Amino acid sequence: MIDISIVIPIYNEALNINLLYERLTKVLLSMGVSYELIFVNDGSKDNSISLLKFLAAKHQEVKYIDLSRNFGHQIAVSAGLDKTTGKRVVIIDADLQDPPELIADLYAKMNEGYEVVYAKRKRRKGESFLKLLTAKLFYRILSNITSIHIPVDTGDFRLMDSKVVEALRQMPERHKFLRGQISWVGYRQTFIAYERDERHAGKTGYTYRKMFRFALDGITAFSNFPIKLVTVMGFLVSIVAFLMIIYTFYVKYFTNQDVERGWASLMVAILFLGGVQLISIGILGEYISRINTDVRKRPLYFIKESNI
Numbered sequence: 001m002i003d004i005s006i007v008i009p010i011y012n013e014a015l016n017i018n019l020l021y022e023r024l025t026k027v028l029l030s031m032g033v034s035y036e037l038i039f040v041n042d043g044s045k046d047n048s049i050s051l052l053k054f055l056a057a058k059h060q061e062v063k064y065i066d067l068s069r070n071f072g073h074q075i076a077v078s079a080g081l082d083k084t085t086g087k088r089v090v091i092i093d094a095d096l097q098d099p100p101e102l103i104a105d106l107y108a109k110m111n112e113g114y115e116v117v118y119a120k121r122k123r124r125k126g127e128s129f130l131k132l133l134t135a136k137l138f139y140r141i142l143s144n145i146t147s148i149h150i151p152v153d154t155g156d157f158r159l160m161d162s163k164v165v166e167a168l169r170q171m172p173e174r175h176k177f178l179r180g181q182i183s184w185v186g187y188r189q190t191f192i193a194y195e196r197d198e199r200h201a202g203k204t205g206y207t208y209r210k211m212f213r214f215a216l217d218g219i220t221a222f223s224n225f226p227i228k229l230v231t232v233m234g235f236l237v238s239i240v241a242f243l244m245i246i247y248t249f250y251v252k253y254f255t256n257q258d259v260e261r262g263w264a265s266l267m268v269a270i271l272f273l274g275g276v277q278l279i280s281i282g283i284l285g286e287y288i289s290r291i292n293t294d295v296r297k298r299p300l301y302f303i304k305e306s307n308i
Contacts, residue, residue, distance in 0.1 A: 004086045004087070
């Protein structure tokens with residue numbers, strides 16, 4: 001068994017692959033460890049796969065997996081994890097926002113007796129105010145509504161022991177949220193703080209729509225809070241409606257006040273109740289959709305080509 005496996009999901013990263021390879025090999029050689037680099041091409045539309053094949057032909061430590069289509073970042077990482085053979089495993093993106101040089105520090109920290117060492121962002125360079133704000137809010141909301149501790153301000157960049165990777169392989173859900181799954185597994189976990197760099201080249205594949213879906217996956221996979229919220233909202237609306245019924249009967253039968261039935265109050269009541277019902281149905285639908293996806297038991301991904 002080799003010392004360390006590096007899993008790198010690739011989606012349109014042709015401009016970053018060569019520099020990433022150079023920086024990874026430099027730090028791994030300086031550490032004096034045996035290693036493998038597992039690149040997972042997640043349906044890239046550029047020439048990423050051609051570059052990976054070229055590197056693999058020249059360097060035996062380079063492995064590649066070419067998925068049959070774009071399955072998404074988390075599935076691509078899972079495909080790489082399924083093929084690792086190292087005693088320890090690193091997940092790192094190819095955009096060079098996460099510095100490969102930090103792997104040496106993660107490795108040294110793990111030697112203190114930890115099974116997971118994740119990289120915690122002190123600062124994120126080159127990202128918009130809106131993205132920083134939404135990310136900050138998401139991680140803190142998720143941390144407060146889940147039953148497990150999911151570290152804030154962290155991504156997937158981390159070092160794990162092979163026993164943690166083996167545990168992840170046994171988790172069959174289709175809507176992956178790996179950082180939450182790793183927290184759920186347990187074991188001794190700690191972090192190293194760092195400053196995240198700007199993307200070296202290319203454009204991010206994480207649109208706001210994808211980030212929203214990713215946030216939903218995280219919340220629905222590790223929290224029942226939305227369903228509990230629906231229940232509470234149902235009780236509150238029922239209480240308000242009951243009080244309104246009592247008030248209506250009181251005004252009609254115990255006062256001399258002339259009650260005029262206006263369309264405005266009726267429309268407000270209908271729209272309010274309708275809105276609550278639609279939100280509730282939507283939340284329940286998200287959970288049911290995920291149950292439906294899991295019970296189909298379709299494979300997570302298909303491999304078009306690989307040298308592993």
